[in-house]
Amino acid sequence: MVCPKCGDVVYVDAVFCARCGAMLAGTRPKEPDTPPAGPPNPWLKVAAGLFVVAAAVAILATLSLGRSGGASVRYVPDVVGMARADAEARLVKAGFECVIADERPSDTTQAGGVISQSPGPDVPTSRKRVAIALSLGSDVKHPEAARQPRQTAVTAKRSSTRASAGLVTTAKIEKPAQKPQAVSSRPKTRQAAVADSPAAPDTSSRPGYGSVAIEAEPDDWEVWVYIDDGPARGKCPITVRLPAGDHSVVLWEPSKQKRLAVPVTVEAGKTLSLRRNLGA
DSSP states (O other): OBOTTTOOBOOTTOSBOTTTOOBOTTOOOOOOOOOOOOOOOHHHHHHHHHHHHHHHHHHHHHHHHHHHTTSOOEEOOOOTTSBHHHHHHHHHHTTOEEEEEEEEOOSSSOTTBEEEEESOTTOEEOOSEEEEEEEOOTTOSSGGGGGSOHHHHHHHHHHHHHHHTTOOOOOOOOOOOOOOOOOOSSOOOHHHHHHHSOOOOOOTTSOOEEEEEEEEESTTSOOEEEETTOSEEEESSEEEEEESEEEEEEEEETTTTEEEEEEEEEOTTOEEEEEEETTO
């Protein structure tokens, strides 16, 4: 430190100058100026924000896996009341496999519509399959009645139309009385006994039934079988009994969205073998 009066060097904490006696009280060395702090680094805030977001995402993912047990949870769409084809398309679009679990009559749902489903609509589930129950209509008393050939329904409709138009008469036509034949006392021969026996009813004009043995490839696919736009008959391989005539066999794989229609001709008393590859 230097004395401001005489310029002699004095101690820093001295009160008087040892040379000239000048009072040095209140005189202190000037401290150097400290530079001001610079602006904060913006990247530190960005890094802190990213860390918080990553931690929140990790916590939410852990909670989600803990609730679902590690499986993806989806909500089942509502298909009750829809037609079967529309219901299957909606379930497949949502990532589910549609399975026909039951077919029964219903007074509230038209034939071919969905009566119920399991799991129910708007229910979170980790299952991949949704089972639906189809309606056979309100006028069906037994499921087998819905599987009768279309010719039966057409014949019944024509009969009702003729009856309403007065074309069908219910009058009983009496046959003329036959004269009694004389009974011979001689024993009949075998040929005569066969000739006199009542003739068997002629069934050649009645429609017979045949069978179709249906198989599908690949063997590990779940292929459903439909006949003439009717309800599902079951999965391949399956043997279906049908009236003699022309029919349409539809093979449907819901998960792969594979559909194949095959026309067949069924002969009475015979079994037709049908095998198709849906994976080709």
